[in-house]
Amino acid sequence: MLRKLLSHAAIYGLAAQVPRLAGILTLPIITRYLTTVDYGVAGVVSAYIVALSLIQSLGLSVVMVNSFARFPSRFKWIWRQLHGFILLWSVLYTPVLVGVLYFGIPAEAYPHRWEIIALTVIPAVLFANTELLGNVFCQMSQRPLPVALRSFVVGGLVVVLNIYTIAYLRLGYMGWFYANFFGSVVGFFLNGYTIYLQEHLWPIFRFNWHRIKASLRVSLPVVPHNLSFFFLDASDRLVMDVLRVPLPQIGLYNIASSFGLYFQAASNAIVQAASPHYIQLYAKPADREAALQARNMTFALQVLFLLGTFLLSLWLKEIFVLLIKNKALQAAYPLGVIILMGYNYKPMYLAVMHQLVYLEKTKLLWRVSTVAGVGNMLLNLIFVPLFGIEAAAYTTFASLMYMGYSGYLLKDFRQVTSNNYHPWLWFSVTVLALLTVYGLADADLDTKVAVTLVLGIVSGLLFFRTRKVLFA
Structure with missing residues (x-):
């Protein structure tokens, strides 16, 4: 599969x-x-x-x-x-x-x-x-x-x-x-x-x-769920507009967040391909093998997303210098690192969301998505006036993490899944990855090349050892 x-x-x-x-x-x-x-x-x-x-x-x-x-x-x-x-x-x-x-x-x-x-x-x-x-x-x-x-x-x-x-x-x-x-x-x-x-x-x-x-x-009930993606992806700019943040500062944040949205748009290819498979697997509630395939697919995608966001964030400063021929706009790359790392929440989120949608338990979706989206907007209203546009990047990351992992606390999901997805282990790895790559964002080129090579070798070995399980 x-x-x-x-x-x-x-x-x-x-x-x-x-x-x-x-x-x-x-x-x-x-x-x-x-x-x-x-x-x-x-x-x-x-x-x-x-x-x-x-x-x-x-x-x-x-x-x-x-x-x-x-x-x-x-x-x-x-x-x-x-x-x-x-x-x-x-x-x-x-x-x-x-x-x-x-x-x-x-x-x-x-x-x-x-x-x-x-x-x-x-x-x-x-x-x-x-x-x-x-x-x-x-x-x-x-x-x-x-x-x-x-x-x-x-x-x-x-x-x-x-x-x-x-x-x-x-x-x-x-x-x-x-x-x-x-x-x-x-x-x-x-x-x-x-x-x-x-x-x-x-x-x-x-x-x-x-x-x-x-x-x-x-x-x-899915409408507030869908609106949550707006609150997460785009409401930052509206909150800044309401708070009368100068338009050039909004533009600076916009160019930083656009790289997170680039990654999300690129990852939508995987999301589109994965959605029918999740529906097919969840349509077999008594089949333990189907449930195991759903979990293995989620884990494989989560590793892929973590690796992709980490490497892009690692080289984001150089990417900005190469692509953005405007000194004022180049200064936005640290914000881009934080926002970009938040977008690896998607695989863990998909596993819960598709299960609830197939069971038509759409009234539960707001507990994950709407809380994350509205929370992001409220946090921006509180912290942007105090700490500036940098606060919006951190609140976006925190809200995306809530979106990805809070669904595993829902009783309805726990009752229908027979496998442990280890959500809090994946959450901890994600936060550690953010702290690591943020510290490496200004490292010299030799260090970045070395880190990239090590990750490439480790990923290749991991794929070689698990390929039989993944492609079963």
Whole structure:
């Protein structure tokens, strides 16, 4: 199973991450023409968009996943009804999005206020639902190639347009908005081919209200769960905006946190590939071998994530110097180390989350995700005024750790799992890894090379000794 997971992750990742890697490599080109104000405007606006986009789907993707697994012969009928309902709900959602953006766009961007609103609202309302259906369908049917190709095409287009609008036209932060808009348009047509022409998942507007109400009872508790990711990933910038932190400081934090988000985006290939396997394994509650495979898969992914975040954090100073051709922005790398190390929480989190979702115990998710997200926001409100933007990096790390490990305290999870995941051992290793790499961030190159080689050798030996178990 792990072999299949990694092969699917490679397909998701290779096509999706080549444009993203190209985007990172273009930073030396575009950062010459960007300021901390540009990053501040983009960070604040994107935070509002992400927050509201999580409300748009009402958490109904969970119902789509479960209906695909439970009713393989008639899931399309359910999906078409949900599709129609979400489109009608978008009629109410649109003025809310416009109003929030109108008042939330920073004063520095007022000359382009209506352009920004148009470029963000139109894709969100018209295209987002089709993208949701396309991604869930391909993920659950274990067809990674269409998703990968769409990601490659759209990502490549956005990279090219970013260079053209920022480095050639000198549009500053507006370059990002134009590039993302045209990328969304192309993505809609690519998703539409799969959803409408191949699978005939046209929306049904005369839907069964009993079906919709039953679906909302499962999905609505997921909305605060999904919002927690906003509170963890993007609310820092909104809190700073509310606290009137200078926009250049927000921009500095934004560039630091973007490297954590780069890693999370890259790791989503593994998450997409792993999700169907978790659902398949948890669908066999009496099979001890299936439970053991789920645990082994989680441990393997956790080692991979720890190794990846540690090595990236170790070399983050050099990466900033190489990619960020702006002295003011280069100073953000210590914050990036702290934030980046927090994002290795995901494998341990996935093991709990997928178990609860499959059992439709979505009302429990808030105890993990919502507490982590709201806690992060409250901690920022308390500590950012006292200690500055550095406090936001530490609170983000702490909240991500809570997200990853608090689920193992839930009684419902402990009752259905027959294997010990050793969460507190993994938590201790993660904290120790953060302290170690933070101390090595300014070490000389010889030391960093030596550490990298040692980790590579140890990882190779560990893989060689456990390969039979992992690929069983």
